[in-house]
Amino acid sequence: MKRWRALIVLGTAQFLMVLDTSVMNVSISKLVEDFHTEVTAIQGVITLYTLVMAAFMITGGKLGDAFGRRRAFTLGLIVYGTGSAITALAPSLWVLALGWSVIEGLGATLVLPALAALVAGAYRDRERSVAYGVIGGLAGAGIAVGPLLGGWVTTYLTWRLVFAGEVVVVLAMLCVVRWIPDVPPGPRRKLDAGGVALSAAGLALVVLGVLQSSSWGWLKPRNPPFTLLGFAPTLFVVAAGAVLLWLFCAWERRQQHRGREPLVHLSLFRVPPLRAGLTMLLCQNLVLLGLFFVIPLYLQVVQGLDAFQTGLRLLPVSVTMLLSAMAGPLLGRVAAPRTVVRCGLLVLLAAALWLLGTIEPRIDNLAFGLAMGGIGLGMGLLASQLGNVTQSSVGEDERSEAGGLQYTAQNLGSSLGTALIGSLLIGALVHAFTTQIDDNPKISDAARHQAGTAMEAGVSFVGTDQVRAATRRAGLPPSEADAVVDSYATAQLDALRAAILATAGVTLGALAFTRRLPAERAAGRPAGRRAGEAGR
Template structure:
């Protein structure tokens, strides 16, 4: 039991950091009421949190190299706890942004890379595979349990208690920090790369911002943006600017290496096929997962009219099966290679997403929907139980914190991209379906058709049919035409949801291309507990740990 004590502390931190976003997503309505603001403003708060996390994770990994991973982990937890406390008592929206989006985001950017390196440094062989399986499962559990916990607390108590509880958990983890074996600082002390850190933050922030805002601005054709660029939406220009900054960041890293200075990222890491494939697949996994966790709650809450707690209950099967499947990683490793397991996981994801597409109906079939969600959790668990271990075991001890930063950057970028891309596809499909239904329905007069068509061209939100009916009635549309338009919109809702889910299924299939570099052989027999790890094998690209 003693050997699993570090995993208890590290797993609690992983669950804590992932829990936040899913709790906030189901608390939006209450936050709007409490701060007397708009849904758009609360979505902005969530966006800033994602931006801070994605932009500072690489820098957070390098800080862990310089300070030592356990020390960086502890400092990050303190920062995170301060942000949680401030969020719990936030009197205004600005304080909420400061506490949750910025301070908690910065704390998480320190915690996550150090956490990944500490798991690799505290375990070897099969124990390491078990540890990464548990960490991956707890990440999925945080995503899935967040709506259930947040929905219940928000519905029956107050969302502030979630963040107050986080402070208690942070204090508890800090109290047992000694359970975790220190992984010493390994980076050469030749100056922290301030310019590289700034370039990486700005570049990643611009890319993530552009992707996140695509559903609001539009991808090419502007959709009521504050500005246009050469008649187009700002989205491609913001993303392109981010890519240019990231290209400058890469040139700067090469420049520092030629000068004998310590770079923020060693680009030779990307020459390691298992690591490269693990990062690509982690991005795809989180793109699919967060895309689905954006789409499915819309179906349950907006179309079916369920409250936050009822929605969380329907998401629970994902958490249970994902956690159990992730923890089975060592057993699977005895009969299949990581590449085979990941490919099976992607295939299961594809099947589960198709099943969910069929389950999106006017009337909710709880049995079919619940089984589809359980299968989805199995697919996610197969990926989560492998990819973290592959990423960390593909490098030597000195690079684990840096790889942890890359690993969680890939995950957060995938999460941001999933919400934005799948959300944009959903809104576009909804608009096109509504326009087609509007043009084909003879019950709608030309005047009303023109009025509603103009509103559709300007961009619409995913609203409930009751909200649509109320808006049309307030606009003094005749009752017969209101019924026709509401019926058209209800059909368009389901079509938009199905197209978004099919897009996620297509991404699962395309992700097979990212798996070619994953290890194709089963790992060696586990090392006896308490012995030193096997000597590393030197490759032309990097020193690689063969303890997969």
């Protein structure tokens, strides 16, 4: 039992790191109410949290290499706990963003790469495979238990207590952090500040462009702060981010050529299993966070459920994801990682398509619960394999850097999931609502013009009660107001289906990237050689 004490601490840290996002997603309506803001503002806060982690995760891994992984893990917990305390007391939206999105995000960038390396250092062979299965299961539990825990606390107490509780848990972890065997630090080298700046700015611009596309528009300007050549700035911002990422790669090659330590050894991307694992992690989190942004909106805004009722509807995800992720080591005895991941993707695809059929004005709890269970099962199968695949693809001296890349891929996927799927949701809502009111003979041209003017000023995913109130303020007769509200209600469901269909498309596309995953069952064995020398 003593040898598993480290896993208790590391697993608790993994659980905490992913709990926040699921709590925030299920508390969207309450956050909008408490801070007198809109859904898109909370979407931005959620995206900023994962973006901060994606932008600085590799840097956190490098700092862990230089100062010691347990020391980085401990410092990260302190920073994270500080951010949780600020979040619990946040009086305004910008303080919430500072405490949760920025400070907690920066703490996570120290904790997670060190966590991945500490697991690899504490366990070997079969035990390592078991440990990564447990870590994957707890990550899934954090994502899925968060809605139930956060929903109950948000509904009957206040969401702030979740973050206050995190402070207590962090303090308890700091008391037993010495249970984790340390991994000696490597030689201390100068941090690649140029690489940090270029990678962070490039990722930030890409995600910012995708996030703002819902209000700016992709090509035709909707409500942008400025235009370029008559077009919305969205694609220009994304392109600028892509250029910075290209410059980052060129800078890293130059650093290596000069004999300096780069932020990322680009040779790692030439290791096929690692490259495939990182791609799958990005796709997995894009789909998961996209769904976990859309589904609470369906349950709360369309169905009118409170946060706790929403958490109950998401409980099947928790159960099946935890069980299937924990079964990873057993599955590894009879099937290769590639096979398990492909099965997970097919289950996830089937569940997403099933979920499409449940998006109706009145929810069918049984059908919806089965879809949620299928999503959890598919996600758990992926989580049971991908952490071990990425860490087993490299040698011991590259564990921390691989961990940084692993969590960068996960959080970039999370950022894009919330931003891209949220953007598609709003875009589909605008298109469907416009089509509905144009085709409805009960709606006058004047009402269509008023609706068009309102959409040009900005669109948010709101309840039908708010739309009805807007029609009253506009002075529409009752019959015409009813037609507008009915058109919006139909557009809501169409937009939700379009967003879920997009996640199904990403899942289907991810199958193409599984070819380079390990095809043999012995995936828990360390690579034992430098990535640059690994097979192509």
